Amino acid sequence: MKLLACVSQTWGIARSCLVVCAGTLTVGAGAPSATQNPGAKTYTVTIEGMRFNPQTLTVRRGDRVVWINRDLFPHTATANSKAFDSRSIAPNVSWAYRARTVGEFDYGCTFHPTMRARLVVEPRAKAPITRTNRAGTLR
Incomplete structure (x- = not known):
């Protein structure tokens, strides 16, 4: 009888843990919603022939920049200011960066110092604010 009570209690604890863990995964899962970055776009920089293009x-x-290494050897996309650093991007692999800081960022490949480029991040235009009165009509 003690064994049955012990198994029952252990199963109850395990089931509780499973529910809590599953709930945590569900709450934290998912990609950022469009409301977090409304109007955000994705841009691509190709690394090929020992050059960044564009x-x-x-x-x-808020836009996303993806560097794709189409060269035969690894490269990096490292800002001089250290605002971003891809570390080593292997051939046929990509690395993405979300542009969060406004400014001009000169960057290059730490393995190949002659490879240089620039990322310019401009402020996002704010959407006009529309206000409604209590009747629900625009003012």
Whole structure:
């Protein structure tokens, strides 16, 4: 009888842990919603032939930049200011960065110092605020 009570109690604790863990995974899961980055776009920089293409890229704050290494050897995309650093990007692998800080960022490959480029991050234009009165009509 003691064994049955022990198994029953252990199963109850395990089931409780499983419910809590599953709930935590559900709450924390998912990609950022569009409301967190409304209007955000994704841009691509290709690394090929020992060059970044485009050499200068202008994006808005909140946009995503993806570097794709199409070369035969590893490269990095490392900002001089250390604002971002991809570390080593292997051939046929990509690395993404969300542009959160406004400014001009010169960057390059730490393995190949002659590879240089620039990322310009501009502020995101704010959407106009629309206000409604209590009747629900626009003012």
